[in-house]
Structures are given as C-alpha cells and as structure tokens.
Amino acid sequence: MSSNTSTLTVDNKAVELAVKEGTLGPSVIDISKLYGQSGMFTYDPGFTSTASCESKITYIDGDQGILLYRGYPIEQLAEHGDFLETCYLLLYGELPTAAQKADFDYRVTRHTMVHDQMNRFFTGFRRDAHPMAIMVGCVGALSAFYHDSTDISDPHQRMVASMRMIAKMPTLAAMAYKYHVGQPFVYPMNDLDYTSNFLRMCFAVPAEEYKVNPVLSRALDRIFILHADHEQNASTSTVRLAGSSGANPFACIAAGIACLWGPAHGGANEAALKMLEEIGTPDRIPEYIARAKDKNDPFRLMGFGHRVYKNYDPRARIMQRTTHEVLNELGIKDDPLLDVAMELEQIALKDEYFVEKKLYPNIDFYSGITLKAMGFPTSMFTVLFALARTVGWIAQWSEMIEDPSQRIGRPRQLYTGSPRREYVTVAQRG
Numbered sequence: 001m002s003s004n005t006s007t008l009t010v011d012n013k014a015v016e017l018a019v020k021e022g023t024l025g026p027s028v029i030d031i032s033k034l035y036g037q038s039g040m041f042t043y044d045p046g047f048t049s050t051a052s053c054e055s056k057i058t059y060i061d062g063d064q065g066i067l068l069y070r071g072y073p074i075e076q077l078a079e080h081g082d083f084l085e086t087c088y089l090l091l092y093g094e095l096p097t098a099a100q101k102a103d104f105d106y107r108v109t110r111h112t113m114v115h116d117q118m119n120r121f122f123t124g125f126r127r128d129a130h131p132m133a134i135m136v137g138c139v140g141a142l143s144a145f146y147h148d149s150t151d152i153s154d155p156h157q158r159m160v161a162s163m164r165m166i167a168k169m170p171t172l173a174a175m176a177y178k179y180h181v182g183q184p185f186v187y188p189m190n191d192l193d194y195t196s197n198f199l200r201m202c203f204a205v206p207a208e209e210y211k212v213n214p215v216l217s218r219a220l221d222r223i224f225i226l227h228a229d230h231e232q233n234a235s236t237s238t239v240r241l242a243g244s245s246g247a248n249p250f251a252c253i254a255a256g257i258a259c260l261w262g263p264a265h266g267g268a269n270e271a272a273l274k275m276l277e278e279i280g281t282p283d284r285i286p287e288y289i290a291r292a293k294d295k296n297d298p299f300r301l302m303g304f305g306h307r308v309y310k311n312y313d314p315r316a317r318i319m320q321r322t323t324h325e326v327l328n329e330l331g332i333k334d335d336p337l338l339d340v341a342m343e344l345e346q347i348a349l350k351d352e353y354f355v356e357k358k359l360y361p362n363i364d365f366y367s368g369i370t371l372k373a374m375g376f377p378t379s380m381f382t383v384l385f386a387l388a389r390t391v392g393w394i395a396q397w398s399e400m401i402e403d404p405s406q407r408i409g410r411p412r413q414l415y416t417g418s419p420r421r422e423y424v425t426v427a428q429r430g
Contacts, residue, residue, distance in 0.1 A: 004018075004019050005017060005018055005019060006018075006019045006029050008029075008034070008038075010038040010040060011038075013038065015034065015037045015038050017029050017030055017031060017033070017034065018030040022054075023059075024059050024061070024068075025059065025061065028051045035412075041412045041414075043414050047237075051232075052232060052237065052240070052409075053232065053240065053400065053403070053406065054403065054405070055231075055232070055396065055399060056070070056093065056399070057069070057070065057090060057229060057231075057392070057395050057396060057399060058070075058090075058229045058230065058231045058392070059071075059231070060230070060231050060308050060309075062306070062308040062309045062310045062311065063310050063311060064311060065309055065311035065312050065313065065314050066314060067230075067314050067315065069086065069089060069090060069228070069229060070089050070090065070093055070094070072089065072095070073314075074225070074226065074314055074315060074318070075314060075317070075318060077089075077225055078222050078225045078226060078315075078318045079318075081095075081225065082193070082194075082195075082221055082225075083194055083195060083221045083224040083225050083228070083388075084101070084104060084105050084108060084193075084194050085101060086224075086225045086228050086391070087104075087108075087166055087228070087391040088100065088101065088104050090228060090229055090391050090392060090395040091162060091391065091394065091395050091398070105193075105194075107163055107167075108163060108166055108167045108194065109167070109188075109190050109194070109197075110167075110190065111163055111164050111167035111168065112167045112168060112170070112171050112188040112190075112197065113168075113171065113187070113188060114142075114145075114168050114171050114172060114175075115145045117145070118138065118141070118145070118172075118175075119175075119185065121137065121138055121141055122134065122138075122175060122176075122179045125137075125179065127179075127182065129179075129180070130379055131173075131176040131177060131179075131180050131379050131380055131383045132257065132260075132261045132379075132382050132383055132386070134176040134179065134180075135172065135173065135176055135257050135383055135386060136254055136257050136258050136261070137254075138172050138175075138176070139169075139172065139250060139253055139254045139257055140250060140251055140254035141250075142164070142165075142168070142250040143248045143250035143251055146161070146164060146250070148160070149161035149164060149249075150248040150249070150250070152243075152246060152248065152249065152401055158249070158398060158401065161248075161249040161250070161394075162249070162394045162398065165249065165250070165253055165390055165394055166390060166391055166394065169386070169387045169390045170188075170194070170197065170198040170201065170387055171188055171201065173198070173380075173383050173384065173386070173387045174186065174198060174201030174202045175201075176380075176383060177202050177376075177380055177383070178201075178202070180377070180379065180380070181377075183205060184205075184206060185201075186200065186201045186202075186204045186205075187201075188201060192212065193217070194221070195217045195218075195220050195221040195224065196212040196214075196217045198220070198387075199212050199213075199216065199217055199220065200212055202375075202376075203375060213329065215325060215326070215329040216326060216329065216330075216374055219322045219325055219326045219370065219374075220374065220384075222318065222322050223319070223322065223367060223370065223371075223384070223388065224384075224387070224388040225388075226315040226318060226319060226363060226367075226388075227363075227384075227385055227388035227389055228388055228389065228391050228392050229389070229391070229392025229395065229396070230308075230389075230392065231308075232396075233265070234259050234260075234262070234264075234265050235256040235257075235259040235260040235265060235266065235389065235393070236256065236389075236392060236393060236396050238255050238256050238258075238259040239252045239253065239255060239256040239393045239396060239397050240396055240397065240400050240409070241255075241409040242255040242256075243397045243400055243401065244400065244406060244407065244408045244409045245408050245409075246408075249394070249397060252393070252397055253390060253393055253394070253397075256386075256389070256393045257386045260382060260385060260386050260389065261382060266381075266382040266385040266386065266389075267381070267382050268302065268303070268362075268364040269303070269363075269364035269367045269368040269371070269381050269382075269385070270368060270378045270379075270381045270382060271302040271303075271364075272302040272303030272364045272365050272368050273337070273368030273369065273372060273378055273381075274302075274378070275301065275302040275303070276337045276340050276341055276344075276368075276369070277337065279340050279344070280336070280340070281336060281339075281340065282339055282340055282343040285340065285343055285344055285347060288301070289301075289347060289351070293353050301344075301348075301359070302364070303361060303362055303364045303365030303366075303368075304348060304354070304359040304360065304361055304362065304365065305357070305358065305359040305360065305362065306360075306362045309360070309362065310358050311358065311360065312360045312361075313360065313361070313362040313363055315362075315363040316360070316361050316362050316363050316365060316366060319363050319365075319366040319367055319370070320345075320361075320366050322366070322370060323338070323366045323367075323369055323370045323373075326370050326373050326374065327369075327373055330373055332373055335369070335373070337369050337372070338369055341365065341366070341369060345361050345365070348360070348361060349361075367381070368381060371384060
C-alpha cells in the first residue's frame with residue numbers, strides 16, 4: 001500500500017495527513033493523528049465517509065454495481081461455485097484445490113451436530129418466539145459449550161471456532177424453525193451437501209421420507225453465496241467492534257445477528273415481501289408509485305435502492321433468475337406477488353423519478369419471493385441471511401484479530417448537552 005500526504009488547514013495551522021491507496025477504490029486520508037495535531041475530531045454520522053479498517057476480503061464499487069469476494073466477481077462465484085467453496089475463499093483468501101475442498105467440506109459436515117443439551121435452551125422460549133430472538137440467544141450460548149475454542153490468541157482455537165460456527169449455524173437455524181412451527185428437531189445427515197442438509201433439517205418430518213429437490217437446493221445455495229459478505233456493513237462492523245474488545249467469537253457473531261435483525265438491514269427482504277402483499281395486484285401499482293413520490297406520505301418502496309449501490313445491485317440480477325427457476329420448478333406460474341414484482345420492476349427501471357434517484361431493485365426485492373415459494377415463513381428470512389453471513393463475519397473477525405494495527409473500537413462524539421453545572425439539593429430546586 002503506497003502513501004503520500006495531504007494538507008489540512010485548521011485555524012490557519014497546516015496539518016499533514018497521510019493518504020493511503022488501496023488495490024481498488026478511492027484513496028483514504030489517515031486522520032488517526034488529527035486530534036493530536038489539531039485538537040479536533042471529524043464528524044461523520046453513519047460513518048459514510050470513514051474507513052474503519054483495512055481489509056482484503058470484499059470490494060464493492062457502488063457506482064459501477066460491482067461486488068468482489070477476494071477479487072472474484074460475485075456473478076462468477078454464484079454461477080460456477082457452491083457456498084462452501086465461497087466459505088473457503090473468504091476464510092483463506094484463495095479458491096480451494098479439489099483436495100482442499102474435499103477436506104474442508106468433510107470438516108464442516110462433521111461439525112454440524114450441536115451439543116444435545118442445546119435442546120433444552122429452546123424449551124425456555126415461548127412457542128411464538130421470533131426465530132431471530134432464538135438465534136441471538138443460542139449462538140451466544142455456544143461459548144458455554146465449547147470452551148476449547150474461545151481463546152482468541154490461539155490460531156488453532158480461532159480456526160476450530162470458525163469451522164464450528166459455519167457448520168452449526170444451519171443446524172441451529174433449522175432448530176429455530178422447527179421450534180417455531182411446533183415440529184420435532186431433525187438431526188443433520190453427513191451424506192448430504194451443506195444446503196441440502198439444511199433443507200432436510202427444515203422440512204423433513206418423522207412421518208415420511210424427505211427427498212431434497214436439487215433445483216431448490218442449488219437456488220438456496222446461490223442465495224447463501226450472494227449474502228456471504230458485503231464489506232463493512234452494520235452487522236459486520238458490529239462483529240468487528242465486539243471483537244475489538246477481545247470478546248469470544250460466539251459472542252461476536254451473536255452481536256452481529258442482533259444487529260442484522262433490524263428492518264433496515266437483514267429484515268429488508270421481509271419488509272419487501274410485506275410491501276408486495278400490501279400492493280396485492282398490478283393494477284394498484286400506480287397508486288403506490290404515486291405515494292412513494294409524495295414527500296408527505298410515509299410510504300416507502302421496500303427493495304429498491306441501496307446504501308452502497310448507486311447502480312443496479314449485481315446480486316439482484318442473479319436473484320431474479322433464481323426466482324424464476326424456483327417458481328418454474330414448483331409450478332408457480334401465476335403468482336400474484338411475482339406479477340406485482342415484475343411489473344413494479346419494469347416501471348421503476350423506466351420511470352424518470354426512480355432513474356434519477358437511482359432507485360434500482362436490490363437483492364431483497366427478489367429473495368423474499370423466492371424464500372416464500374420454498375416454504376419459509378417471513379420470520380425465517382433474516383435467519384437465513386444470518387446463516388449465510390456467518391462466514392463473512394468470521395472472516396472479517398479473523399482478519400481483525402490478526403491485524404496488528406487494530407485497537408479496541410472507541411468512536412468519539414460531538415457533545416451538544418448541557419455545559420458544566422453545579423448540583424442543587426432537592427430542597428433547593430424550584
């Protein structure tokens with residue numbers, strides 16, 4: 001990484017700041033010494049103009065609609081690879097050889113069982129508990145069961161914790177689903193691939209044999225790839241911030257799940273589906289388009305636009321094709337939600353208002369329809385997101401732990417409260 005300097009003038013005093021350049025993307029001004037030299041902080045709500053770390057994992061160009069995992073375009077990985085191959089890439093930096101992939105797949109598969117005492121945790125939740133509430137609690141509780149992989153200073157323990165997290169997340173997610181719908185837990189099968197195993201744990205019942213549909217398994221595997229990592233988003237930043245304090249990896253991932261639960265983040269696909277259901281039929285779309293344009297109307301079109309992408313979300317193209325594959329496989333040809341979605345997409349891509357504001361359909365626009373068609377309730381959508389994003393969180397956490405420049409996160413603030421004042425006893429207060 002090369003660097004030069006930039007000069008900032010503060011109160012007529014010149015402050016020299018280093019400028020660092022990455023492999024791709026804009027350069028950054030290193031302001032770590034700004035306070036020491038000028039007595040001032042920077043102010044950046046939402047950290048939209050601040051790089052919190054240096055990373056080699058994921059690159060996004062929002063203007064061009066580009067998403068790269070370790071340099072590989074997301075389109076190529078989703079088209080030609082599988083989820084566990086993507087996991088290996090994010091964790092180790094390179095695509096695996098055939099032997100490395102076979103070994104990695106084997107190690108993940110042999111770690112899918114969770115401690116049997118975990119079953120008791122679920123009985124402590126109400127039957128109508130949201131699956132994400134269950135996931136936050138159960139993932140955090142893993143640290144109580146696996147003491148041999150919580151020492152973050154030990155590279156071997158970090159590796160074991162990483163493998164356990166990736167392997168056990170689908171089992172816990174399936175258990176959360178089964179508990180939610182009142183069905184018995186289904187244990188994993190070592191002869192199934194990662195995603196097929198998850199589908200079986202979700203939808204198999206003791207009363208009959210369950211056969212995994214390969215089209216649905218491949219579609220869900222592709223969804224997992226598309227959600228595996230997304231640079232320094234809110235939940236990933238939360239995982240890094242929690243990890244910077246030295247918290248164990250299970251606690252850090254639980255923190256990430258809690259952050260992901262928000263409707264502006266992981267819950268966006270659920271919100272998009274609810275919006276399509278509210279619209280109901282294509283003939284009502286103009287009414288909702290008009291409401292979206294009305295500044296005085298609180299209604300928002302969910303599933304359009306993105307905090308980072310100012311162009312078409314590259315994941316949305318893949319997701320659109322995947323949606324059609326799933327609906328065709330299941331024989332769903334006249335799905336009213338899809339009819340509304342397709343019509344809404346075409347209007348949004350041509351309407352001057354949406355084009356000008358670059359409100360293009362994003363991945364959440366299509367993924368909700370796909371997951372619903374597969375049989376998942378809307379309450380499970382964010383759980384599936386968390387399952388997929390776990391590998392990204394783990395990769396980012398590991399990178400942070402191994403980065404010698406990282407310190408405990410401690411953002412500063414612009415204080416706007418009362419100035420110093422003296423305490424007055426209750427008898428003297430007016």
